[in-house]
Amino acid sequence: MKPKFDRNRLIASLVSAIVLLIFMFIVIKNRQNATVSFNETAFVMGTVFQVNLSSQGKTEDPSAELVNIGNRLERDTLSWRLDSSEVAAINASAGDPQGHELSPEMEAVLTECLRISAESDGAFDITLGALTKLWDIDGWANGDNKGDFVPPAKSEIDEALSNCGYEKLQIKDHRIYMPEGMSVDLGAVGKGIYLDSCRDYLSSGDELRGVILAGGSVLTAGEKENGDDWNVGITDPFSDGELIGYIQVGPWQSVSTSGSYERFVEYEGERYHHILDPATGYPAKKGNASVTIVAKSGLLSDALSTACFMLDSDAAVSLAKRMGAGICIITDDGLVKGDIELIHQK
Ligand code: ADP
Ligand code: MG
Numbered sequence: 260m261k262p263k264f265d266r267n268r269l270i271a272s273l274v275s276a277i278v279l280l281i282f283m284f285i286v287i288k289n290r291q292n293a294t295v296s297f298n299e300t301a302f303v304m305g306t307v308f309q310v311n312l313s314s315q316g317k318t319e320d321p322s323a324e325l326v327n328i329g330n331r332l333e334r335d336t337l338s339w340r341l342d343s344s345e346v347a348a349i350n351a352s353a354g355d356p357q358g359h360e361l362s363p364e365m366e367a368v369l370t371e372c373l374r375i376s377a378e379s380d381g382a383f384d385i386t387l388g389a390l391t392k393l394w395d396i397d398g399w400a401n402g403d404n405k406g407d408f409v410p411p412a413k414s415e416i417d418e419a420l421s422n423c424g425y426e427k428l429q430i431k432d433h434r435i436y437m438p439e440g441m442s443v444d445l446g447a448v449g450k451g452i453y454l455d456s457c458r459d460y461l462s463s464g465d466e467l468r469g470v471i472l473a474g475g476s477v478l479t480a481g482e483k484e485n486g487d488d489w490n491v492g493i494t495d496p497f498s499d500g501e502l503i504g505y506i507q508v509g510p511w512q513s514v515s516t517s518g519s520y521e522r523f524v525e526y527e528g529e530r531y532h533h534i535l536d537p538a539t540g541y542p543a544k545k546g547n548a549s550v551t552i553v554a555k556s557g558l559l560s561d562a563l564s565t566a567c568f569m570l571d572s573d574a575a576v577s578l579a580k581r582m583g584a585g586i587c588i589i590t591d592d593g594l595v596k597g598d599i600e601l602i603h604q605k
Pocket of ligand 1: 382383384385387391396444445446447448474475516517518521522533534535536537561564565569
């Protein structure tokens with residue numbers, strides 16, 4: 260007997276198949292669009308490193324590689340304590356008439372630092388190694404001498420200063436030449452250089468958005484989902500660990516803050532902080548409690564936040580403007596200056 264053709268049944272099956280296909284399509288699409296978050300905190304280059312990123316559909320977490328990038332940068336390039344680094348080799352060559360051959364990356368970093376030194380009239384100076392060692396700024400960070408700190412004598416400071424001065428450092432034919440006793444300290448730009456490497460790594464791969472923090476420096480990665488600017492918190496220089504407000508920052512910018520509250524020691528009621536004025540050899544006293552710089556380049560924002568801290572606020576604002584960066588200063592009197600608006604927390 261010929262089976263009876265059931266038209267209704269066929270239609271029902273077809274409809275179910277179509278519904279199932281639509282359902283599967285929606286599930287797969289949603290999975291592709293699902294937001295994945297990557298959050299990581301690590302101790303890198305002597306500071307707290309934090310990744311807060313998200314992506315649509317990306318499954319690979321970039322955090323481990325970002326941490327590796329920082330560790331490699333410290334070990335191979337920037338550290339002046341580890342013998343393995345290029346900075347250590349450069350410092351060991353001081354006084355050698357043959358100089359020292361530079362990697363292309365280091366040559367680019369040093370050349371840019373020397374440009375910023377010249378533009379800031381020497382307020383920013385990477386050749387202060389002898390001076391930062393004398394003040395033992397690294398020791399303060401470790402908490403080594405917080406209790407028994409005594410500021411160095413004026414004669415010791417003058418002696419250290421005689422071994423400093425960016426104009427005495429020369430770069431020629433990819434080699435660096437430094438006088439005996441001089442040593443390079445890239446402490447003011449390390450975190451900015453790190454953020455530049457993070458930006459290069461992230462912007463070449465899948466689309467990620469969020470922020471990356473390295474100590475007091477921040478990288479805004481990509482655009483916010485709704486196209487708004489990122490809100491970057493600014494530390495209250497007068498209140499330990501609290502935020503005073505925030506600034507608004509576009510995509511792929513570096514934000515760096517230098518402040519006298521960040522690292523300091525006290526002696527006989529006086530506070531000594533870690534940003535040294537190359538003109539005097541003493542911690543800078545120009546009436547600034549903190550200086551925040553926003554720039555595309557992390558190196559520039561980090562260098563300028565240090566340099567501008569050492570200038571009075573009008574000179575700092577004009578230097579930042581000249582170098583194409585945004586600035587927000589909080590003065591010792593609590594005034595806010597510069598072209599970037601500080602939005603106070605409600
Ligand atoms: P932080 O690293 O705490 O954010 P900065 O970026 O302002 O602070 O860098 C300060 C570090 O830079 C100091 O610890 C010291 O190693 C170095 N430094 C201090 N004074 C100067 C200066 N005038 N120019 C360049 N580097 C400096
Ligand atoms: Mg800096």
